[in-house]
Amino acid sequence: VSASGSLRGKLIGVMLLTALVAVLVAISAMLAYDLHAYHRGWVDDVSTQAEMLGRHSAPALAFDDARVARENLAVLRFQPKIRAAAIYSARGAVFATYVADGEPADAAIPPMPSLEAAVVEDGSLLVFRPIVENRDVVGTVYLRADYELYDRLLGYAGIALVATLVALLVAWVMTSWLRRIVLRPILDVGDAARDVIAREDYSRRVDQRRDDELGALVAAFNEMMGEIERRTETLAATNREKEREVDERRRAQDEVMRLNLALEQRVRDRTAALEQSNRELALATGEAERANQAKSDFLSSMSHELRTPLNAIIGFGQVLGADEGGLPADRRKAFLGHIVAAGQHLLTLINDILNLAQIEAGKVVLSPEPVGMAELLDECRILTDPLTAARGIRLLFPLSLDVVAHADRTRLKQVLLNLLSNAVKYNREQGSVAVECVYVASERLRVTVRDTGLGMRPDQLQSLFQPFNRLGQEHGKQQGTGIGLVVTKHLVELMGGTLGVSSTVGAGTEFCVDLPALPPVAAQAGSPPAAGEVPSVSGGPAATVLCVDDNPASLELVRALLAARPGVHLLSAENGQVGVEMARAHHPDVILMDNNMPVLSGALAQARLRDDPSTAHIPVIAVSANAMPDAVKQGLAAGFFRYLTKPLDPKALAEALDSALQQKRAGDP
């Protein structure tokens, strides 16, 4: 405001000053000119008057007639501005005078004419004019006239004052007009600018009322505002865009953080899982190492176990081989008995190991059936009895029993024999073994085998079911491989039962087998079938048997086993190739086929026989040293009639032969 006020003030000041100076200068010039003109004109007028008076008065002077002179002067009364007059003689003496009305009578008349032509004195013009007659100065005329220069000056001052006032007024009016047209737009622009700053409203514009320079200024201001508005908008848009970007970036960052957290969680989970599996791995490794250790222990103990019976077999065999008839018959028989016993022991060992391998591989197929416990326990007692006699151990079995288990007969017998053999083996001299069998629920029985033996410590009980672990008995008197109880436990569980144990060191041990059973009533009705007639090698119809085996001893054994069977005609071949040719040539009733042979294996030979229509109907019985369950299964699948394993069981051989012959006869026309 002060700036605009000051601008306004300055504008007014300049305008007024200019007007004032112009008026004053004009008036002064006019005044000077007018006063000068007045002075000259008035002096000329009065001088001319004096000249004329002088001419008229010259004769009066010449004739010294003062009256005429006075009359001449009296004419001046028609000239009111001439206030006094006089005529002087040539010598300068006053000749005649005149004084205008209203002037004092004694109005001063200069006594002597002055040499000056015209003089202004005390507001009066004094003019002296010599009177010239024939080039001689005959006198002088004196006129005193009013000199009105100062009155004029006063009059002019009034005019100047009025003019000045008028000029100032005009200047004032002009100023406010100017203010309106010049200042208004500028102030508008200023107001708009202040407004814009205060309210940040860049859409504000100033009215453009004219097309002059100020209009251009306003237009420029408006354009500038437009530009600012555009830029501001662009800036705002850019800012918004930036904010959006920042927002997006923040969101992306949040997302990254979230993913990071999830990732960390997953890493933690994975790490935990890894640690867990590491722990499991460590456990498994430990177990594997223990199993490995157990296996090595087992192998070394196995080799010991195997060597012991082999020693007997080979030793006695050599003694008998070296004998040239010197040995008495009963000694020879005793030696042979040793050889057979050792061989049987060897067979048991091998069967045990196969058994365990089969069980551990989950390949045991059970056939549950009702099993009368009275008969089963009887059989077990008969088999256990021989072990007890030497050490005076008493066996206490239940006297009468009406319990029928639902189990695989063979496996259950194996379980009970294992427990009984342990109870005897690890008993003391003159100890006892008590067996009980009771129902614990309507379909559940419990067999308890209790001994009065050494018992086991708790830490021993913990390792009781580890394969090959004999709990320190490996150096004891009792033979064993440390797998009896492992097999037992597996079998019991496979049959749906449980095996429990409790033991006191020095007092004895008690094993309980809980098993599924038939309810007590059903048990009486469903008594088990009696053991079937054991097939004999002897008897049976006449037949031709071809035995294919590269091992002469095996061939000899078959020959010996079949010797008791009348009517059997035995042919033999030393490999598969020869076997096939002989079969084609002789058409035997049954073929016994070894597998592992030179030239052509038993399996391939069997395949050729099967594919040849002339031999396809002949039953081929495999007699193989490979007793692995897979091999047995494969052999049967390939079409072998039976799969017998070495060492050859005479009863199994007889049964297989009988069945084969029966089938052959049924098939033959």
Ligand SMILES: Nc1ncnc2c1ncn2[C@@H]1O[C@H](COP(=O)(O)OP(=O)(O)OP(=O)(O)O)[C@@H](O)[C@H]1O
């Ligand atoms: N009734 C028992 N009294 C005391 N110790 C026993 C008894 N039964 C088993 N043991 C201990 O448990 C160990 C393992 O028994 P297990 O029947 O598995 O093997 P083993 O009898 O040594 O050999 P085998 O495999 O020939 O049976 C035995 O070596 C023995 O130390």
Ligand SMILES: [Mg+2]
């Ligand atoms: Mg045992």
